[in-house]
Amino acid sequence: MSKQINKQPTSQKTTTANEKAPKAIASTWKKILHYCREYTVPFVASVVFSIIGTILMLIGPDKLSEITDLIADGFMRGIDLKAVQKIGITLLVIYAISFVLSSLKGWIMSTVTQRISKKMRRDISTKINRLPMGYFHHTTSGDILSRVTNDVDTLSQSLNQSIGNLLSSLVLFFGSLVMMIWTNGLMTLAVLAATGLGFVFIIIIMKHSQKYFKQQQAHLGTLNGQIEEIYGGQIIVKAYNAEEDEERTFKKMNEQLRVSAFKANALSSLMMPIMAFISNFSYVVVCVVGATLVLNGHINYGVIVAFMVYVRYFTQPLGQIAQAIQMLQSAAAAGNRVFEFLEAEEMPVETDRALKLNDTKGLVEFEHVQFGYTPDKVIIKDFSAEAKPGQKVSIVGPTGAGKTTLVNLLMKFYDIQKGDIKIDGVSIKDMTREEVHNQFCMVLQDTWLFxxxxxxxxxxxxxNVSDETMIEACKAVGLDHFIRTLPDGYDTVLDAKTNLSQGQKQQLTIARAMIDNKPMLILDEATSSVDTHTELQIQKAMDDLTVGRTSFVIAHRLSTIKNSDLILVLKDGDIIETGTHDELLSQNGFYAELYNSQFE
Incomplete structure (x- = not known):
């Protein structure tokens, strides 16, 4: 696969991507700065402290030059120790103030970036609750977790370590340049000629490394998704002896991450050695040019001492600027993924849907409902049905018939495309999702315990759930005795050390629904994971629970729905048969075929 990609012509496509890359980075940073606007004051304070501290540092070499000249002249007429002491104390005060300001800058930036991380994770958590279910069907949990953890951490660390360093480095760079020009123009030109090569290399490295930082963050999210998926399905992986296949998949994804991370970090790591070489070369230039000027009587020894420090102040920021820009590139890549998530299309706002059901009777009407997860693939074509208050309605049909989709529409996890669903004559379109959810307690085939x-x-x-209510629900599903045998009873912590069977987990979720005590009930193959004896016990509890409640039961085991008041037989998104169990068997149609096939 990679060889084919490498052979493809990339001239036009790469050019377009390269043209868009700076715009994308600028757009991302515009979003980041807008997101951080409430921290403008501490950011500005940090910048001011950084600038003042850096300016104070730049005064130091000039004072060192004065001390050097005093000592050099003193060899001939005697050293003025009081003048040297005065300049030394001045230097000590200058460097002490610079240290305090730099420490304040670091403290402010650390505090602000941690608060930004907290805000960003809080916004992501809020955003998750506003995203439609379809988003999670197309995005892996691992990729979402990677955005919440890795990308936010990368952005936070980059902001903390790059912005402050970049500003102080820029001030130090241009400040030292001004001081060098003010001290001696000829030596300044020599230093600029020696360091100019470093600028060229930095620009080339920055141009090529950004795309690899973006690839690195994307590959990290993909790898996390695969790891989360496999860790959650270890039993299936082992049962099918798929360890080697999954290991190959992991290695392939890991190799992609390794390559992109290596290219990004290898390119960026070249900056420091290059700048170290340029810095050392600049020292040589200063010594040679300075010695020539001293011998010719154009400058004093103090100028050479000052320039040795200025060269360090001038070349060191180049490496720091390069490193800061590298971190800003990494932050832009991480920020792009975070804002991509925060800007994902949300479920429609429901501020105008204020209708509530105060005394729900349980009349549910499906009126010519049409729905598809994608516009080009309709699953529910023209579904119409009525569930009267207190009825137990079972929905059966082959896999892919649309049974679970109907429940998703009833719970308003998805919005229907055509038609309507009404509860007690009120359209769910006129109710908020929370109000619809308040009408149902729900037990799914896939158990979920935290x-x-x-x-x-x-x-x-x-x-305000009493212990009596909780215990009665557990007794009803046959779980109370087992719970009491555990070390801490109902206060036993469910973790990796507590071994619950799938059936016991299902019993817990059913008891949870009984405690929830909502007006209506949805059971999606709720007894699929329990043995026959437990199923009979749970079935009795369910029969008691459904009394007086409109209940919707999705069942594959048709023997469990014999006592249903109404059975809807779905096939290809349409109702093809309706009636009670006996009525459908007497018709000798599709339902009878399904039912009899379970006993063949």
Whole structure:
């Protein structure tokens, strides 16, 4: 694959990408600066401290030049120790103030960047709740986690270490240049000629390294997604002996990350050695040119001493500027991924949908519903049905018929494209998602438990739940005895050390739904992971739970829905049969075929 890519002509495409790259970087940094606008005052204070501290440093070489000249002249007429002492104290005060200001700058930048990281992670957390479900179907969890952790950390560290250093380095660079010109123009020209080569190399390196920093962040997100996916499915990987296949996939992704990271860091790491060489070469130039000028009587020895320090002040910032720009490039790449997430299309705002259901009866009507996850692929074509209050409605059909999609639409996880869904005559389009969710308790086929106590998992997001209610729900699903055998009972922490079977996890989620006690109920193959004996116990609890509640049951095991008030048979997004279990069997149609196939 890589060989084919390398052989492709890249002239026009690369040119276009290179033209867009600076604009993209500028756009990203504009967003970053706008995002940090509330911290303008501390940023400005940090800049002021940095500038003042750097200017004070630039005064030092001039004072050193004075001391050198006093000592050199003193060999002939005697050294003026009081003058030397006065200049020495002045230097000590100057460097002490510069140190304090530099420390303040560092403290301010560290504090501000940590607050920016906190704000950014908080905004990402808020953003997650506003994104449509479709976003998570197209983006891996690992990639999202990488943006929350790696990209935010990279951006924070780059802001902390680059902006302050870049500003102080620029001030030091141009300040030392001004001081050198003021001290001696001829030696300044010699230093500029020696360091000019460094500028050329820095510009070339910066031009080529940015694209690799972007690739590095993207490859890191992809790799994290693959790792998160495999760690979560280790049992399946081992069961299918797919370790070698997954290892090859990991190695391929890891190699992509290694190559992009190597190219980015290898190019950027060239800056410091180049600048070290230029700096050393500049010292040689200063010594040679300075010695010639001293012998000819054009300058004093103090000028050479001052220039030795100025050369360090002039060339050192070049390396620091190059390093800061490298970090800014890395920050731009990370920031682009973060803002790409923060700017993702959100679910429609629902401030105009204020209708609430105070006493829900449970009448649910589907009116000519049409939906597809993508516009070109319609899954639900023309679905119409009615669930009367208190009815147990089962939805059956082959895989891909649209059963789970109907539940997603009913819960308003997705907005329907045509038609309408009404609860007690009120369209869910006129209700907020939170209000729709408040009407249903839900048990899914895939269990979800977080690391916390059993009690916390059972009363998840609930308020004022009594122990009696919790215990009764666990007794109803046959879980109370098992919980009491655990070391801490209901306060046992569910983590890697607590070994729960899949069936027990399912029982916990069902008990959670019973405690939630919402007006209506959705069961998506809720008993698929339990044994026959436990299933009968849970089924009885479910029958008790569904009394007086409109219930929607998605089932593949048709024997569990015999007592349903209404069975909807779906195929290719349409209802092809409706009725009770006995009525559908007597029709000897598609439902009867599905039912009998389970016993063949």
């Amino acid at each position: 690391e916390g106590t059993i009690r916390e998992n059972l009363i998840y997001s609930g308020e």
